Amino acid sequence: MNAPTLNAYKAKDYRSEMDPVWCPGCGDYHVLMSLTKSLAELGTPPEDIAVISGIGCSSRIPAYTNCYGFHGVHGRSLALATGLKVARPDLTVLAMSGDGDGFSIGGNHFLHACRRNIDITYVVMDNRVYGMTKGQPSPTTEPDWDSAMSPGGTGMSPFHPLVIALASGANFVAREFSGDIKSTTRTLVEAVNHPGFSFVEILSPCVTFRPDEREWKNTVHKAPVEPTDDPARAARRIMTDDGMNTGILYRGDRRPYHMQMDEPAAEAPEHLDHMFEI
Amino acid sequence: MTQQKRPKKSVSFAIVGSGGAGALTAGSIVLEAAGQTGWYGMMNRSVGPQIRGGEAGALLRLANHPVDCMNAEFDLLIAIDWKNVERFSAEMPVRPGGTIIADPALGDVPEIVTRSGAEVKLVPIKDLAASVKGGRANMVAAGLAAQLIGLTEEALTEIVNARIGAKGEAAVANSLACARAGMQAAAELGLGNTLEIGDAYQQEQGRWLITGNEAVGLGAVRGGVRFAAGYPITPATEVLEWLAAALPEAGGTLVQAEDELASVNMILGASFGGRASITATSGPGLSLMIETLGLAVASEIPLVVVDVMRCGPSTGIATKSEQSDLNVAVNGFHGDAPHVVVAPISVADCLYTAQWSVYLAEAMQTPVILLSDQALGQSRVVMKRPANLSFVGKRKTYAGASADDRYLRYALTADGVSEMAIPGVTGGQHTADGLTHSVSGAPSSSGVDQQEQMDKRRRKIEDFDYGIHWGETFGEGKTVILTWGSLTAPAREAQRRLAEEGIAVKVVAPRLLAPFPHEGLEGALKDAERILVVEQSHAGQFRTYLRANTDLPGEARHFHRPGPNLIGAREITQQIKDWVNQ
Ligand SMILES: Cc1ncc(C[n+]2csc(CCOP(=O)(O)OP(=O)(O)O)c2C)c(N)n1
Ligand code: SF4
Numbered sequence: 001m002n003a004p005t006l007n008a009y010k011a012k013d014y015r016s017e018m019d020p021v022w023c024p025g026c027g028d029y030h031v032l033m034s035l036t037k038s039l040a041e042l043g044t045p046p047e048d049i050a051v052i053s054g055i056g057c058s059s060r061i062p063a064y065t066n067c068y069g070f071h072g073v074h075g076r077s078l079a080l081a082t083g084l085k086v087a088r089p090d091l092t093v094l095a096m097s098g099d100g101d102g103f104s105i106g107g108n109h110f111l112h113a114c115r116r117n118i119d120i121t122y123v124v125m126d127n128r129v130y131g132m133t134k135g136q137p138s139p140t141t142e143p144d145w146d147s148a149m150s151p152g153g154t155g156m157s158p159f160h161p162l163v164i165a166l167a168s169g170a171n172f173v174a175r176e177f178s179g180d181i182k183s184t185t186r187t188l189v190e191a192v193n194h195p196g197f198s199f200v201e202i203l204s205p206c207v208t209f210r211p212d213e214r215e216w217k218n219t220v221h222k223a224p225v226e227p228t229d230d231p232a233r234a235a236r237r238i239m240t241d242d243g244m245n246t247g248i249l250y251r252g253d254r255r256p257y258h259m260q261m262d263e264p265a266a267e268a269p270e271h272l273d274h275m276f277e278i
Numbered sequence: 279m280t281q282q283k284r285p286k287k288s289v290s291f292a293i294v295g296s297g298g299a300g301a302l303t304a305g306s307i308v309l310e311a312a313g314q315t316g317w318y319g320m321m322n323r324s325v326g327p328q329i330r331g332g333e334a335g336a337l338l339r340l341a342n343h344p345v346d347c348m349n350a351e352f353d354l355l356i357a358i359d360w361k362n363v364e365r366f367s368a369e370m371p372v373r374p375g376g377t378i379i380a381d382p383a384l385g386d387v388p389e390i391v392t393r394s395g396a397e398v399k400l401v402p403i404k405d406l407a408a409s410v411k412g413g414r415a416n417m418v419a420a421g422l423a424a425q426l427i428g429l430t431e432e433a434l435t436e437i438v439n440a441r442i443g444a445k446g447e448a449a450v451a452n453s454l455a456c457a458r459a460g461m462q463a464a465a466e467l468g469l470g471n472t473l474e475i476g477d478a479y480q481q482e483q484g485r486w487l488i489t490g491n492e493a494v495g496l497g498a499v500r501g502g503v504r505f506a507a508g509y510p511i512t513p514a515t516e517v518l519e520w521l522a523a524a525l526p527e528a529g530g531t532l533v534q535a536e537d538e539l540a541s542v543n544m545i546l547g548a549s550f551g552g553r554a555s556i557t558a559t560s561g562p563g564l565s566l567m568i569e570t571l572g573l574a575v576a577s578e579i580p581l582v583v584v585d586v587m588r589c590g591p592s593t594g595i596a597t598k599s600e601q602s603d604l605n606v607a608v609n610g611f612h613g614d615a616p617h618v619v620v621a622p623i624s625v626a627d628c629l630y631t632a633q634w635s636v637y638l639a640e641a642m643q644t645p646v647i648l649l650s651d652q653a654l655g656q657s658r659v660v661m662k663r664p665a666n667l668s669f670v671g672k673r674k675t676y677a678g679a680s681a682d683d684r685y686l687r688y689a690l691t692a693d694g695v696s697e698m699a700i701p702g703v704t705g706g707q708h709t710a711d712g713l714t715h716s717v718s719g720a721p722s723s724s725g726v727d728q729q730e731q732m733d734k735r736r737r738k739i740e741d742f743d744y745g746i747h748w749g750e751t752f753g754e755g756k757t758v759i760l761t762w763g764s765l766t767a768p769a770r771e772a773q774r775r776l777a778e779e780g781i782a783v784k785v786v787a788p789r790l791l792a793p794f795p796h797e798g799l800e801g802a803l804k805d806a807e808r809i810l811v812v813e814q815s816h817a818g819q820f821r822t823y824l825r826a827n828t829d830l831p832g833e834a835r836h837f838h839r840p841g842p843n844l845i846g847a848r849e850i851t852q853q854i855k856d857w858v859n860q
Binding site: 018045046047048050052062063066067068069070071072073075076079080081082083084085086087088090091108109111112259263264265267268269271272273276277278 | 310313314484485486487488492496499500504505507524527528529530531533535536537539540541543544545546547548549550551552553555569570572573577660663670699701702703704705706707708709710711712713719720721
């Protein structure tokens, strides 16, 4: 393992040579920029970082970094990241995916990752649509949003990721807007540094299937208050906001999941045999 | 070691009662005491789906020599009560001339049990238990069995102390008083020593008492596993519970996942992090894991999935054995996804095969499915101390950039295995991916990359040298019993019985199921004139699998049925006799 040397890295050291597949104007470009800037600020060597994702436009992000990455199956990034972090507590582990990946097919893992409170950072690039499959409603889509698959809208109440994260035990809850690279970078640094499970929702427009989201740059606003460590206050704030408040909303001090793993023994201890002897 | 010239002898008996009556505890105590005495044996359990109040039967076979399957017929049946006996009496038929011990207070012995012509002996089990303060009928039953097979009171006392000691002195004293009452009552039955096992045939040191599920766990840890994740499911849970306690002793850990989708992804993540990893489940869980196993194939991450099979489909009969997940394990993946499937052929072999699985997974960077079943997993055996194999998983890893050459995660190599960079290694950064990729791991939709990477994955699995471990053959003969997994032991028992009647048969059981062990299996079968394919599957999955992959020589017949009534040695013997004497 390489000891982090502060400020030795620049954002470009965390960026691979690969060109993203994203549409021009997609919010995810900005998320990638904020990510590489925050990693440089953290100063952790790229080889000691793992970026884990599922499937979707947003989930393409690991290969665009110069870290270790895993582009897994749809919806399971948190489980994969959990196994990695428990087995390798020395690594900095980020799971990054979309709102369909994280809240629909992977919704159950979201709840349990919050409860488990492992020291990882979970970033959801929320564009309130399934981008990769070309424009179906996701759990965060407005109920009356018309689409070919759900004509006239789903009629379903949108999922409220921040409230659910809080209620499930996440230790750090924040919302950012992809276009605000400075603020997103700062929040990501804090999220990674905060012990336990940190959840950051980044509103990241899908300019292709939700052109209306180009307006987000005008509708997002900074949360008017300081982050709290009181979940009840945080919940009240998040429940009553307009979904466009950005900033760190909750910073808890729940004890992170106990990592039992030491340096694994090379050989099976002999006393495991003894328990079967008669 | 003293070798006494004594005839081999084994005694089979069952203790039944409603769930919670303690039949399984009584059976375990007798099995362990028999082990202490120097005998061998095994105990299987037959339990209903209810947690309490259903039916529970401890099925035991004790012998003066190693045994690895149950007898088809029982010499003795002890009933604590007859609740739900009709549900499982077919699994423990008492032989004609055998003995049934029942409590007169329970009324008439059900006709379904006496039908075979066994002799009924009445013992007031409940009253004997009631005569001891806090006494329990199951310990009376244990005493009855102990006396009849020739276990000493001392042997029983030692085990009761060890097992019940934690509950306090009074509990131990009460249990022993009940057991003594049972022993006394058995002595007065006038059965003589017909059921006594006698001195041990071979008195060996260092014998083990272990279940198939525990053996899988130990084999995994010996093979190098240091991380596990799992979601509880019958009959696989004990693998996970054993690992949860054992792994921390080896610097590892187990995470209880929220579901099987999570558990398989957790082990994938841990293995990506460089730790040999395992999960255990049963059919429904395996189905949930399959998508991610395809990812493990594509991203070339080693892992081991243990499937302790039960009666399916769906929840089926969750507590009972079947061999019906072969199809899904071998063929259930989407896309073309070469991987490895193995199956242990006995409880003892669960240890070796699990250890081998880890070795194979790590060596080839591939998922390995180990197909065990309830009959292996939940059987507890007294066996010879197993040897420690040299199979320890070793992965070909990337040591770090030495020159300025670029690391290629999926480089095309002669054996198909490429260096895997483990996070933390400078210059090894790459993204493991389920997308078709080039040699560097970069996503690709080129036909060349798809072809080359497919060739590579296939090559590493098919060209690997599995050596003599592909399977086992026992004996010689032009008549062959071809089977797999837990049915190997009854097939061998049938082989011994047939030999006594002058009929020589060969038993062949592949341990490697995928890739198909052409060389080993076809070599073992080449002189066969008659092949009886035996399996516990209604659809005949094993036969279909054989026919899809090879041409069986000579004439082939098929003996199969679904669980839960396990195919036994007696039936296999009969099948062969009918055929040979035709
Ligand atoms: C098991 C499975 N089901 C369906 C899909 C198809 N699929 C790919 S991405 C996706 C949705 C992605 O939406 P989101 O997570 O919001 O990401 P975005 O593309 O909007 O960034 C779906 C349904 C899949 N890959 N796997
Ligand atoms: S479809 Fe939407 S989410 Fe996907 S790359 Fe294009 S703009 Fe981004």
